[in-house]
Amino acid sequence: MTTTIATEVWAPATVQPIDDVRHPAARRVADVLRSRSARPRVFVLDDLENIEQAVTSGIVLHSLYVTGAARDRVLPVLAGVGPDVPHYVLGEAVARALFGEQKSARVFALAHAPRPSKxxxxxxxxxxxxxxxxxxxxxxxxxxxxxxxxxxxxxxxxxxxxxxxxxxxxxxxxxxxxxxxxxxxxxxxxxxxxxxxxxxxxxxxxxxxxxxxxxxxxxxxxxxxxxxxxxxxxxxxxxxxxxxxxxxxxxxxxxxxxxxxxxxxxxxxxxxxxxxxxxxxxxxxxxx
Ligand SMILES: C[S@@+](CC[C@H](N)C(=O)[O-])C[C@H]1O[C@@H](n2cnc3c(N)ncnc32)[C@H](O)[C@@H]1O
CATH class of the missing domain: 3.40.1280.10 (SPOUT methyltransferase, trefoil knot domain)
Incomplete structure (x- = not known):
């Protein structure tokens, strides 16, 4: 199934559909979700509110992802939060496969890990x-x-x-x-x-x-x-x-x-x- 992106409501910088778990960006998400590292270099940020809060606190986004029906509404907002990072629209099946047993998120980001506080x-x-x-x-x-x-x-x-x-x-x-x-x-x-x-x-x-x-x-x-x-x-x-x-x-x-x-x-x-x-x-x- 081909993902349709509402380009008429928002002119995308880089929005890519992901309809296959073998897509390099999907693999990256899978790796980050699986990581058990105490010092991850990249981490998952769920939900729009948390992404916005993190950016306000100086967290640097790596990429943004949206799944499902909310995407036409959410993509323009995400463009404001992370205008310079790639945006991806995940197919439902890909999202299900990526999150597996973990709590899934309709909107999430990968972000660069800040220095751990000491x-x-x-x-x-x-x-x-x-x-x-x-x-x-x-x-x-x-x-x-x-x-x-x-x-x-x-x-x-x-x-x-x-x-x-x-x-x-x-x-x-x-x-x-x-x-x-x-x-x-x-x-x-x-x-x-x-x-x-x-x-x-x-x-x-x-x-x-x-x-x-x-x-x-x-x-x-x-x-x-x-x-x-x-x-x-x-x-x-x-x-x-x-x-x-x-x-x-x-x-x-x-x-x-x-x-x-x-x-x-x-x-x-x-x-x-x-x-x-x-x-x-x-x-x-x-x-x-
Ligand atoms: C659920 S309680 C722990 C109960 C545990 N069985 C115990 O013996 O402390 C968790 C923590 O909340 C704080 N706490 C709970 N009720 C409190 C109270 N009435 N006054 C002061 N501290 C309290 C204490 O620091 C406590 O260790």
Missing amino acids: LHDLIGVAGDVAVLDGVRIVGNIGAITRTVCALGAAGVVLLDSGLRTTLDRRLIRASRGLVFATPVILAGRAECVDFIRREGLTVAALSADAAQPLRAIRAVHERLALVFGGEREGIGPELNEVTTYRYAIPMNSMVDSLNVSVTAGIALYEHAFREQKTPESRGFRGSV
């Missing part, structure tokens, strides 16, 4: 750091990344997250493409403890059974590394020796614990807007 990228950056100790549900990591971005925190450190790379498709989707807008760092526990010591960062751990209520954090004026534990085990012992404060968010006794991304949202907000530091004073949207 702990030293947090030096001299204002705002608290969210340290996720053993948080493994990618949806939670993505939600916390959005919150960190939204509240102007410095970044996210992932310890024992199970992720090989922060360019993971699921994380990009869960963070709505904001994983490129803030440092998200994969680190080892020992490396993180060393960094905290070296930089003299003050650590506050969030734990449902801590003795102090979270509101006490309002009296802490220095920048904090806020530590949140994993969905199963909570916070591991390694960070104990560098932890100064421990706070609990008071809960109704019928509840054992909050979801970690909810906890992170409450704690980051509570510390970011302590005292006179109102959302208005930082020029945030949604201020009253």
Whole structure:
């Protein structure tokens, strides 16, 4: 079947139909989707919103792909997002074959991998750091990344997250493409403890059974590394020796614990807007 491209609504620079999985561009997509590399050179960005967000954050696109009925509507938009990169229209069967068991995307891009963020990228950056100790549900990591971005925190450190790379498709989707807008760092526990010591960062751990209520954090004026534990085990012992404060968010006794991304949202907000530091004073949207 030949793919028809709506050239009357949009004059394409380079739009190519792909109706065969042996097409070189289709092979390239298959290779990138199959890659298990911790340092991929090219990665997949799903969905228009995430592609736009990534480009805003400086990600350089390699190529753009669209499948199915939405293509006539989407192609002109893609032309605006990546005018200088090749565009491809995938046949439905090719798209099905490429994604196989993986979640398929009607609109996606291949993009050049940025340099992975490292702990030293947090030096001299204002705002608290969210340290996720053993948080493994990618949806939670993505939600916390959005919150960190939204509240102007410095970044996210992932310890024992199970992720090989922060360019993971699921994380990009869960963070709505904001994983490129803030440092998200994969680190080892020992490396993180060393960094905290070296930089003299003050650590506050969030734990449902801590003795102090979270509101006490309002009296802490220095920048904090806020530590949140994993969905199963909570916070591991390694960070104990560098932890100064421990706070609990008071809960109704019928509840054992909050979801970690909810906890992170409450704690980051509570510390970011302590005292006179109102959302208005930082020029945030949604201020009253
Ligand atoms: C789902 S909970 C983990 C439950 C785990 N069984 C435990 O013993 O900690 C995930 C993380 O969210 C944070 N958390 C959950 N509820 C909290 C609360 N009420 N106060 C402070 N932190 C809380 C903690 O950092 C916790 O490690």
